[in-house]
Amino acid sequence: MNIRRFVACLCFLFATEFVAMASASADETLTMGVFAYRPDSVLQERYQPLTDYLSRETGISVRLEVLNQENMSRAIAANRLDFFLTNPSHFLLIRSERSLTGVLATLVRRSGQSSTGSLGGVIFTRAERDDIEQLADIRDKTIASPGVHFLGGYQTQVLELMDAGIDIRRVNLIRFMGTHDRVVRSVLSGYADVGFIRTSILEQMAQEDPDLFTKVKVLNRQRLAGFPYVVSTRLYPEWPLVALPHVNERAVRRIASALFAIEPEDEVALSVGISGFSPPADYQSVEYLARTLRVTPYDQVPQLTWVDALHQYRLWVFTILVLLMLLVALSLWLGKSKRQLAAEQRRLRQLIRGWPQAALLIRGGLFIDTNRASVDLLRYTSSESLVGKDLAVFSPEFQPDGQISRQKMAPMLARVSAGQVEQCEWVLNRSDGTEIWVELTMAPVHTEDEPEALILCSLYEITLRKHAEQRQRLAASVFEYAREAIFITDNHGIVIDANDAYLAITGRPRNRAIGRLPPLPVEEGSGIFASARSQGFWSGEFSSRRNDGEPITLSVTLSSVRGDHGEVSHFVGIFSDISRLKEQERKLRIMAHYDALTGMPNRVLFADRLQQGMALTRRQSGKLAVVYIDLDEFKPVNDAFGHEAGDQLLVEVAARMRSELRQEDTLARLGGDEFAAIVMNVQDDASLETLLVRLLARVAEPVWVADHSVEVSASIGYTLFPQAEDLDGDQLLRQADQAMYQAKHRGRNRYVRFSDPSS
Amino acid sequence: MQRREFLGLSIAAGLSAAGLPGCSDPGPLRFGIHPWIGYEPLYLARDFNWLPDTVALVPGTSAKDSMEALISGALDGAALTLDETIRVRSSGLELLVVAVADVSAGADVLMVKPSITELTALKGQRIAVELNGVSGVMLFKILEVAGLGRSDVIKVDLPVSQHAQAWSRGEVDASVCYEPTASLIENAGGVRLFDSSDIPETIFDVLVVTRKAAESNSRAVRDLLTGHFTGLQHLVRSMHDSMYRIATRQGISPDEVRMALASVMLPDLAANQRYLRAAGPIETMAGSLSRLMLAEGMIDQNPGIQRMSDPSFLPARVS
CATH class of the missing domain: 3.30.450.20 (PAS domain)
Known part of the structure; x- marks a missing residue:
């Protein structure tokens, strides 16, 4: 809006305001505005009787003013009108622009003998337009309409076509003609293909042009019984008569009562072409229509601000906020947990991998x-x-x-x-x-x-x-199964472990073996540990006694075991029972040196004793004699009484001879019936010969063998040592042997001293 | 947007997201209907194409047609009065009341000769009644109110559509009927002595479907109800338009339509929720009607009224 128009507007508003106030206060003139939906003159002529009637009935001067929608809005804004009568759509527009007291009454229109409080829209075209038969044909046609704020002349048709699937506001060229009459004319003249007008227009115009209905063709015609007009759309309530807020209540009441008093057959009703006024209709269907079509005043969707939304949905907003906060908190917590989890997983993986x-x-x-x-x-x-x-x-x-x-x-x-x-x-x-x-x-x-x-x-x-483990097991089995006794002692020699062989050999039960000393040699005693400690080992044989007192001979090896720092920590000992071995050895030795029958030394021991005796004699500068004794007539005894008797004889004779000899002397059996003796410390020949005589006498005594008394004699040869020549034992024995042969030769049972034949 | 809508939307969104269990196309829901002011919203819905293809309205001339077709299986649902529903149920066909179309508040009337001025005077009179219809129930309710026994009156069993002729032939002294017969008798000198507004919440006109249809074709049932309530909304909001349309279909004047509408209550969605709830007014009245009808021999067996009404098909709202 430019400045000039704005200033003009202001001046106009100010002027009209002043005039209206002046007139109202002066002689109480009320102005009724009527919407010029048809040419002004038609309406002026039609509604003048109504204002006249109202002036007459109420005593208030009511002036008629016929206005188009724009001027009516302006006049209302300027408070130039006190009442107005307009179509419902325009009413909604005005109502939304300023608060109104509301609808006083709803017009009831008359058509011939019938009347209706409803209006609708008519969609028509020229009768000869064969290409337009139904709503769908309107799609690309030019449309003539009185204006956007015409309920029956625009909005009802738009809704109907919208229901039929055509949004004419988008696809069609619509010419707005201002009034219904012009719409009809433009369609008839071909300026527009299709016309939109409200109900009752065609009927009213047909009064002047009786051929009108033959020239036009109504589309989507609704067959509604009792409705007096042709109609193409659904119906809505008729025009409201509205009082403006500034009109005083008394005037409103009087006007209303005058309006409701109009009867259909009254003159005023007939001349205005109405049946009267009915109580206000419910205009919500019109409102719904306007809302659906988004036409003024519902063309703007109210801007919903955040505050409004917040106010209306505060519970929701609060709930959603709380939920969001929970969500965020949860996400954070989850994220943290996830990171922790990931770190833990990494750690775990690292742990396993590394x-x-x-x-x-x-x-x-x-x-x-x-x-x-x-x-x-x-x-x-x-x-x-x-x-x-x-x-x-x-x-x-x-x-x-x-x-x-x-x-x-x-x-x-x-x-x-x-x-x-x-x-x-x-x-x-x-x-x-x-x-x-x-x-x-x-x-x-x-x-x-x-x-x-x-x-x-x-x-x-x-x-x-x-x-x-295997080695240990092996070692353990060696320990367990060895035939040798094995024991382990501490560094003081006290047994701390021993195997079964140890127990078997020593005869000690385990409780008397562990914690005590092992068997030790009598002479050395614990000294062997000292030896083992210093030398690393000690070994030896010694006699000991079993637990039950039986003597045993042990062969012991004792080793020291050194710890990590070289100190002796343990001793390990192994021993075996060698008693049987020693006995065997003793028996063998006896067998080698003694005669088995008589128990006298044999030739080997004799030679040995002779050697010793000779050495001793030589050292003591004494004398010794070697005596060779052979039994006479022994063979006949043997043959007569058997070997056993012979053996008994030999044993008896040997014992008798032995008893005649001294301890230091030796008597040996050289084999068969031959004996030899070593007589030590021979003082003189006489004592020797005395001994020899005794020997001969003892042998000659009868012997009881095999239940017989047997008598034998002996032939003895002897020699002395030392002699002039250095002689060995064998030579001495040979000399005694030769002397014995001499004795045999000389008649047996006698002794003969060796004499060198060469000397 | 109101909170309810928001909730509705979220629920709808949730349902559509979850994917409603798809049913193999059971064909349209065949729904029987006959002229009655309470059923007009459905006609309006049909005329304005507010009924989708899932619903096929099958127009008949009377409730009798609908009942027979229901039993024969030719229909999946119908607009019936509550007592008619009980009759069908007692024949073994399980019907569910999914909506209350209207509650009679004066639509069902007792027309009498001017000489009869009070109910007790009905004793010994010939009363035209359609025993097999809502008229029968109405009569027993009247007798109950009047304190009369069944045998105190002479029942002339006639279809309501023939009451006017019987009246004009002087064969009856009274008639239990409804519009338009009532107006015809009134024009012939009859007087309204009693109507259903004296026994409120007794005569219900309801929309019923078979349980089978409710289970297998629940979407169509919802569509039907959405159509009905959209039609009802138009009827209320655009009274100026509806009046003419109803008048056109019924062949009466808009003023007569207005009067007819005055004789019924058209419950909206909220009222329907109240009527249909478990052990609510519908089930209570169905129970009481069943007992009455069983006692009067109008039905052979108690149909059982448990789970007879189901509000779950009601739309959350209509635009």
């Missing part, structure tokens, strides 16, 4: 992840070699316990999947073919809601331990 012990993850029996240590353990280069395979692939066909690896693994996996933890020793094959012992631990690491079991399998190599 853990020096082999760890593998198993799903469905197959490795799905491995760490470096497991790859190294099996001597592969990368985890790809392991992933996707099962444990049995890396195991020998049989485990040490004889089970097939694969068969042994399956039930274990099943148990672990069921939630148990399994632990066992297992043998694996490395890539280079070597075998290793591992301690296998499998534990479920899946949660119950996970469909497939996830198992953590850790491998701990125990090959060295296994070997050590």
Whole structure:
């Protein structure tokens, strides 16, 4: 709006206001505005009787003013009107622009004998337009309408066509003609293809032009019984008569009462062409129509501000805000948890990957992840070699316990999947073919809601331990099963462990063996520990006694065991019972030196004794005699009474001879019936000969053998030592032997001293 | 946007997101209807194309047509009075009341000769009644109010459409009927002695569907009700338009339409929710009617009125 128009408007408003106020206060003239929906003159002529009637009935001067919509709005804005009668759409527009007291009455229109309080729209075209038969044909046609704010002349038709699927406001050219009459004329003249007018217009115009209905064709004609006009749309209430707020209440009441008093047959009704006025109709259908079409005053959707929305939906907003806050808090918390979880996962992964012990993850029996240590353990280069395979692939066909690896693994996996933890020793094959012992631990690491079991399998190599165990077992079995007694003492020599052989040999029960000293040699005693400590070991044989007092001979080796710092921490002793060995040895020695029949020394021991006697004699500068004794007539005894009798005879004779000799003398049986004696410290020949005589006498005494008394004699030869020549034992014995032969020659039962034939 | 709408929208959005259980196309819901002021919203909906293809209105001349077609299976639903619904139910066909179209408040009348001035005077009189229809129920209610026994009156069992002729032939002294017969008898010198406005919330005109249709074609039932309530909204909001349309269809004047409308109450959505709720007015009245009809021998067996009304098909709102 430019400045000039604005100023003009202001002046106009001011002027009219002043005039209206002046006239109202002067002689109480009320102005009734009537909307010029048809030419002004027609309406002026038609409604003049109404204002006249009202002036007459109420005593208030009522002036008629016929106005088009624009001027009426302006006049109302200027308070130049006190009442107005207009179509419902225009009324809604005015009502929205300023508050009104509302509708006083609704017009009831007359048509001939019938009347109606409803109006509708007419859609028509020229009768000869064969191309326009129904609503759908209007789509691309030019339309003539009196104006947007005409209910029956525009809005009803738009809604009807909209329902038929045509939005004419978009697709059609619409010419706004201002009044209904011009619409009819423009259609008839061909200026427009289709005309929109309200009901009753055609009927009114037909009064002047009786052929009108033959010239036009009404589209979408509604057959409504009792409705007096042709109509193309649904119906709405007729025009409202509205009082403006500034009119005083008394005047309004009087006007209303005058209006309702009009009867259809009254003159005023007839001349105005109405049946009268009815109580105000409900205009919500019109309002709904305007809202649907978004025409003024409902063309603008009220701007919904944030504050409005907030106000209206504060509960929702509050709820949503709270929910959002919860959501954000939850998201933050979730994010934090997720980060923590991720960090924990990383840590866990790092832990497993970096853990020096082999760890593998198993799903469905197959490795799905491995760490470096497991790859190294099996001597592969990368985890790809392991992933996707099962444990049995890396195991020998049989485990040490004889089970097939694969068969042994399956039930274990099943148990672990069921939630148990399994632990066992297992043998694996490395890539280079070597075998290793591992301690296998499998534990479920899946949660119950996970469909497939996830198992953590850790491998701990125990090959060295296994070997050590084997050695230890071997050592233990040596300890346990050795025939030799083995004992371990502390560094003071107190037994702390001993094997069964120890107990068996010593005859001590375990409780009397442990915590005591082991058997020790009588002479040295605990001294052997000192020897073992200083020399590293001690070994020897000694006699001891079993627990039950029986003597035993032990061969003992005692070793010191040194600790980490070189100090002696333990002693280990091994001994065996050599009593039987010693007895055997003693028996053998007797067998070698003594005659089995008589128990006298034999030739070997004789030679030995002779050697000793000679050495002793030489040292003492004394004399000794070697005597050779051979029994006479022994063979006949043997032949007559048997060998047993012979042997008895020999034993008896030997005992008799022995009894005649001194302790230091030696009597030996050289074989058969030959004996030899060594007589030490021979003082003189006489004493020697006395001895020899006694010997001969003792032998000659009868002997009772085999129930017979037998008599034998002996032939004795002897020699002395030392002699002029240096002689050895053999030579001496030979000399005695020769002398004995001399005695035999001289008639037996006598003694002869050796005399050198050469001398 | 009002809160209710917002809620409705969110629910609708939720439902559409969840995907309504798709049913194999059961064909349109065949719904029987006959001329009655309470059923006009459905006619309006049909005329304005507010009924989608899922609903096929099958116009008949009387409730009898609808009842027979329901039992024969030719219809999936119909507009009936509550007592007619009970009759069909007692024949074994399970019907669900999904909406109340109107509540009679004067539409059903007792027309009498001017000489009869009070109900007790009906004793010994010949009363035209359609025992097999709402007229029968009305008569028993009248007798109940009048304190008369069944045998105190002479019942002349005639279809309501023939009451006017019987009246003019002088065969009856009274008639239990409804418009337009009532107006015809009134023009012939009859007097209105009693009408349904004296026994409020007794005579219901309802929209019923078979349970089978309700279960297999629930969408069509919703469409039907949406159409009905849209028509009702138009009737109320655009009274000026509806009046002429109803008058046109019924062949009477707009003024007569106005009078007819005055004799019924047209409950809106909220009122329907109240009527249809479990153990609500419909089920209560159905129970009382069943007992009455059983006692009067109008039905053979108690139809059972549990879960007879179901408000779940009512639309949340109509635009």
